[in-house]
Amino acid sequence: MAERILIIEDDREFREMLTDALELKSYDVTAASSAEEGLTLLEAGVFDIVLTDVRLPGMSGIEAIPRLAAMAPRTDIVVMSAFSPKEAAVEAVRLGAYDFFAKPFSLAEMEIVIRRALEKRRLQNEVDRLRQSLEERGPGIRIVGEGAAMRRVVALIRKVAPLESTVLVTGESGTGKELVADTVHELSRRASGPFVKVNCAAIPENLLESELFGHEKGAFTGAAAARAGWFELAQGGTLLLDEIGDMPVSLQPKLLRAVEQKRIQRVGGRAEIAVDVRIVAATNQDLLTLSREKRFREDLYYRLNVASVSLPPLRERKEDLPLLAEHFVHRVNVRLGTEYKGVSADAMTELMACDWPGNVRQLANVIERAAILGESAYITGREVRLAFQKDLRPALAEDGENGDLPGAAAGGSGRTGGLCLKDTLREVERTLILGALDKAGGRQAEAARLLGISPKNLWNKLQKHGIGTGS
Numbered sequence: 250m251a252e253r254i255l256i257i258e259d260d261r262e263f264r265e266m267l268t269d270a271l272e273l274k275s276y277d278v279t280a281a282s283s284a285e286e287g288l289t290l291l292e293a294g295v296f297d298i299v300l301t302d303v304r305l306p307g308m309s310g311i312e313a314i315p316r317l318a319a320m321a322p323r324t325d326i327v328v329m330s331a332f333s334p335k336e337a338a339v340e341a342v343r344l345g346a347y348d349f350f351a352k353p354f355s356l357a358e359m360e361i362v363i364r365r366a367l368e369k370r371r372l373q374n375e376v377d378r379l380r381q382s383l384e385e386r387g388p389g390i391r392i393v394g395e396g397a398a399m400r401r402v403v404a405l406i407r408k409v410a411p412l413e414s415t416v417l418v419t420g421e422s423g424t425g426k427e428l429v430a431d432t433v434h435e436l437s438r439r440a441s442g443p444f445v446k447v448n449c450a451a452i453p454e455n456l457l458e459s460e461l462f463g464h465e466k467g468a469f470t471g472a473a474a475a476r477a478g479w480f481e482l483a484q485g486g487t488l489l490l491d492e493i494g495d496m497p498v499s500l501q502p503k504l505l506r507a508v509e510q511k512r513i514q515r516v517g518g519r520a521e522i523a524v525d526v527r528i529v530a531a532t533n534q535d536l537l538t539l540s541r542e543k544r545f546r547e548d549l550y551y552r553l554n555v556a557s558v559s560l561p562p563l564r565e566r567k568e569d570l571p572l573l574a575e576h577f578v579h580r581v582n583v584r585l586g587t588e589y590k591g592v593s594a595d596a597m598t599e600l601m602a603c604d605w606p607g608n609v610r611q612l613a614n615v616i617e618r619a620a621i622l623g624e625s626a627y628i629t630g631r632e633v634r635l636a637f638q639k640d641l642r643p644a645l646a647e648d649g650e651n652g653d654l655p656g657a658a659a660g661g662s663g664r665t666g667g668l669c670l671k672d673t674l675r676e677v678e679r680t681l682i683l684g685a686l687d688k689a690g691g692r693q694a695e696a697a698r699l700l701g702i703s704p705k706n707l708w709n710k711l712q713k714h715g716i717g718t719g720s
């Protein structure tokens with residue numbers, strides 16, 4: 250089926266020339282001689298692209314852009330103009346146009362832009378189709394992504410979930426490790442049992458043992474009553490040991506025994522308690538490197554890594570972006586009560602251009618922020634740019650250099666709208682740390698707990714940011 254193009258051009262000669270040329274290229278062309286007529290045609294039919302002149306009798310091409318965009322958010326608008334090209338171009342793009350041409354232009358140039366816009370459109374349709382197939386994928390799987398990498402991940406999860414084997418989930422921050430752990434539990438025979446999550450980095454070292462294994466009355470000062478730990482609470486179900494890389498070395502032998510023998514001892518207790526628990530461990534660190542540095546026991550690593558699911562960073566699976574974006578738009582609708590139909594083509598272009606150092610979680614946040622700003626049926630590029638910029642304002646105030654948030658240091662530009670995400674994330678991190686320290690009255694252990702990271706991790710970050718460690 251030929252792609253449909255709507256031309257809005259008052260100069261009859263130019264209009265007919267363009268119509269003929271594009272028809273020769275097998276496009277289905279409709280022409281209007283004013284913006285008003287163009288709007289009427291757009292209302293009545295579906296077009297892939299609108300090519301509009303700026304100076305028109307009545308409403309100008311620039312004035313028409315927001316109306317055209319509101320009427321057909323998935324139709325790309327290309328503006329062509331012979332006068333004050335620069336100002337008009339900036340204005341046109343700001344209002345939501347996809348591209349701008351200064352007359353005279355060659356047909357070859359024009360065709361490239363048309364083809365690019367159509368390719369984007371094709372992607373959008375693909376998303377609709379994939380969403381359909383996702384809905385048909387059956388129960389239990391909430392992991393979005395139809396690219397080869399995520400298909401492999403989902404296939405692996407389906408295979409290992411019903412087994413009792415321990416699973417190690419790895420991937421950068423925000424890649425979906427917890428979601429994978431959830432899914433493993435849901436697809437296992439333990440689905441009706443408890444699913445207990447422990448963030449090993451968030452619990453102070455001296456408390457972690459009793460949190461995990463429980464304690465008997467009087468085991469230590471403050472242990473007024475006996476208490477079951479996470480292992481016992483997960484009886485018959487699954488226990489997620491999140492941020493396992495931050496598990497203190499001193500606790501690792503006891504954990505190894507619990508994983509191997511499925512038996513534990515409460516702190517201060519002598520009895521061995523059998524625990525019927527399936528372990529899933531997650532980390533964004535490289536455990537083998539940690540084990541070379543003697544920060545993680547090798548034997549524990551091999552015990553945990555019976556089956557391993559590794560999640561690629563989002564920048565390496567951008568083919569999943571359209572579908573993920575749609576997924577989060579849907580989630581935002583549920584959360585905020587909005588009624589967005591999706592993201593517009595130019596918003597998609599913005600999303601595709603980003604490197605996503607914060608991976609899927611960052612994408613979810615950007616979409617949510619953009620949704621708060623939006624005011625039409627689709628989230629547009631304007632809102633996505635603003636959502637990024639909101640992130641970026643603090644970064645602009647200071648000239649930070651290499652931030653090393655997880656993934657942020659990796660290749661690619663990391664820039665969107667000419668602003669650097671990496672620096673922003675670094676700035677956001679700094680602000681959060683200062684805020685936590687403030688709240689904790691300068692006590693680092695407490696600040697680390699508030700931040701949900703290990704004291705050691707916090708210490709490293711303080712060094713990185715050059716925040717005084719004189720507390």
Ligand SMILES: Nc1ncnc2c1ncn2[C@@H]1O[C@H](COP(=O)(O)OP(=O)(O)OP(=O)(O)O)[C@@H](O)[C@H]1O
Nearest residue numbers: 392393394421422423424425426427428533609610
């Ligand atoms: N493939 C996916 N499909 C749908 N949602 C996803 C996907 N991957 C991640 N998410 C969502 O992104 C957010 C972050 O994911 P999650 O918490 O699982 O990441 P994580 O790898 O555990 O991050 P961290 O290392 O920071 O703990 C969650 O809201 C999760 O539901």
Ligand SMILES: [Mg+2]
Nearest residue numbers: 426427491531
């Ligand atoms: Mg997590």
